[in-house]
Amino acid sequence: MNSVLSVENGGYLNGCGKNLYCHKSLQSAIPGFYHDMNGKAERPDTTVLKQKLGRLAIHECPRQVQVATEHLIQKARNCMVGKTDNHDQDGIKTMTPENPSIALIGPGAIGTTIAAALHEVGRTPTICGRSALKQLELRHDGGRILVPGPVLTAPAAIETAFDLVFVAVKATQIDAIAPWLSALCSEKTLVCALQNGVEQKTLIEPYLPGNQVLPSVVWFPAQREPDSSVWLRAKARLTLPDTPATALVTKALAGTLCSVDVTPDFTSVAWRKLLQNAAAGLMVLTGRRAGMFARTDISELALAYLRECLVVARAEGAVLSDQVPQDIIDVFRRYPADQGTSILADRSAGQPLEWDCRNGVIQRRAQARGIPTPISDLIVPLLAAASDGPG
Structure with missing residues (x-):
């Protein structure tokens, strides 16, 4: 069972x-x-x-x-006294809106955080990944949370579709999780994408029997430690678009350590986060963490890049003020000097980089609209080469 x-x-x-x-x-x-x-x-x-x-x-x-x-x-x-509490005749919990069945693909830093948040309040998801980990461990200011395993590694073992599936893999790994999406999802399944970028629906929907993909903006830094635990370095928070489907995710995460904001202007929020991720890509080119933004030359370069990206964001419908680029630089300067970013961690590990969904997408959208992006035209090829080679 x-x-x-x-x-x-x-x-x-x-x-x-x-x-x-x-x-x-x-x-x-x-x-x-x-x-x-x-x-x-x-x-x-x-x-x-x-x-x-x-x-x-x-x-x-x-x-x-x-x-x-x-x-x-x-x-x-x-x-x-014979109360059955929504069990079917075989003794298996039936799926109801009040008690949705939940799965999570990708127990990395972000996935572990969400899995731990759900587990702590008794909504442990079915966790799917590449390695049959015996447990997941999240460390945060409040202590630690251990999520029992094992992590499932065989999509063929899944016998029924789930109400809600969190996808917490990198944009570069969507092809690899296609068997999981097929096994876990029906036409009624809601897929919440915990990914970078503004193209989450475009990337995931081709692999689904339905078209229920809910994008999100992930606002918390979490990093994998050498002992395989995950360190949550700030309060966990998601932003979701205001849609009828959003209620399922907010209900699932209610009362957990991960707060959820719902906004009617998701486009603006998503593009603001994209600008922040784009600037973080500079860490890959220097091999340095957030402390590098204390340098005047780096902060000036990043500011010019962000202002260039802001023009594209506005053309795509985002409502962002002129102050946003400076605000993002200020955020990086407030970070601990040793705080990294997922794309830098991937570079250090020799993994493919999310350069396209974090940086390349801005260049692509600009080209489609005839907007010049001289700084992107320099940064994007360097990130692409760092990721994909050759050499």
Whole structure:
């Protein structure tokens, strides 16, 4: 049975009157607590349960356990009186608008952050990726969150479509996740793209049976550490367009460490973030992190580049003030000197770069409109060569 379909508030509760599986950590704390060989739920000793959960909370994910404790107890009691809580006849959690089934493709820095945010409040997604990681770890100012695995690596193992799928891979990896999109999505599935750029719908929709792609703007810096954990260096926040489909994502992330803003002018917000990403590409050309923007020559170059990009953004419908380029430079100067960016991390790792969706798109849109971009015409070929070679 695919237990990830029935996650709720930290516990896997599959089939009242059948076997009930706690959160992985709770299973180890209370082995066999919800298991009954005769197919009937055992009466829980709630005092013992609370004591063991309390001890567990000292060592692991205290906030999640606190949320889960009373919920799990109530679930067990419900089973005693025959309440089924939206389970079908096979004991698998049915999909409802109040409790959408969620999957996530790409447990990198951004994907791990979203997975951890969902897991902490008991909405653990089915996590899909290239490596069968045993768990994901997010470190942030509030401590750490461990998301149990394993990460699924075989699209063929997926037996049913999901209500909501977060796509958290790079724009350069869309072709590679086509089998996952096919396995996870139906015509009714909403795909929320956690990606850079302003072409998310254009890139993903060709791989879907429907056309429900919700773009987003990701506003938080998260980076992979040498021990494979992810360090969230600021408050997690997303911006989404104001559409009917948006409600599903806001509901899924409600009460999590990731806040969600909804805007009627998503074009302007997306292009502002694109300008910020474009300027961050200069870090690749220097091999330096945010501290380089303290140099006057670098900040002047970046400012000229951003002003050039601003003209293109406005031509594409973004409403951005003349102050935006300077505001972006000020943001980089406020960053810790050692703060990097995902495109610099990819360059350091010898991975393909998102140069086209972060920089090339501005040049392409400008050329289509006859707008001169002399600085882009210099920067984009250098980024493309750094990514794709040859040499």
